Structure formats: C-alpha cells, structure tokens
Amino acid sequence: VQLQASGGGLVQAGGSLRLSCGASGGTLSGYSLGWFRQAPGKEREFVAAIRPNGGSTYYGDSVKGRFIISRENVKNSAYLQMNSLKPEDTAVYYCAAGRAITSTIRNSRAYNYWGQGTQVTVSS
16 A cells, blocks of 8 residues: 655645545554644654544544644545644644554554655745
C-alpha cells in the first residue's frame, strides 16, 4: 500500500486546513489510520487515529478539540480537519496505516505504511 498525504500549506494562526491521505496499491479498509507530525529538532508526535470502521477516534492532547480525523473507505482515503491552528502546529504531517489496536494506536511503531509527508506552516 502506498500512501500520499496532501493539503498542507501556509496558514495564519486561527485558520484551518484539511489534509488528505490517499492510498494506492491496496485497500485501507482493514487498517487503522493515523496522522503523526514532526517539527524540526523534535520527535515524531502522535496527532490522531481512527479505527478501520471509523467508529473510534483518538487524539493527541495538543490537538484535542481542534482537529478531526475521518475516513472514507469507499474512496480509500483519510482526512484531518485542522481548525484553530497555532504556530506550534507547524510540522511535517504524515499519514500512516497499520493493524494498530487500541493499546498501540498512538505508537508510530504500530503502523506499517507511511506517506511522504506534507508541510504545514502556521504563521503568528
């Protein structure tokens, strides 16, 4: 499965962006999907994840209440709606797919497939 993240860009603080994650070479329907981010000089950080059927979602503390993860299995895609963006949200955002379960869904090691990343820059 090849993943491709898109939708990043430059936005002012308080603004919104919607990231998309598309897949080719396989179906995402059986995988948990996650979004992670990495800022310069920092470790990769869990942002959000969603279980295969979309029934359960998980968020990192720093984005809870501002970001919304969703998926459309029929379109083999996932999305991250980012609202009320802050300068500290600036990072490269990666989408990932894997057989993660509830206890591992926040761990990047639970994901086997990764997209190339999309840059999000939030100006103050």
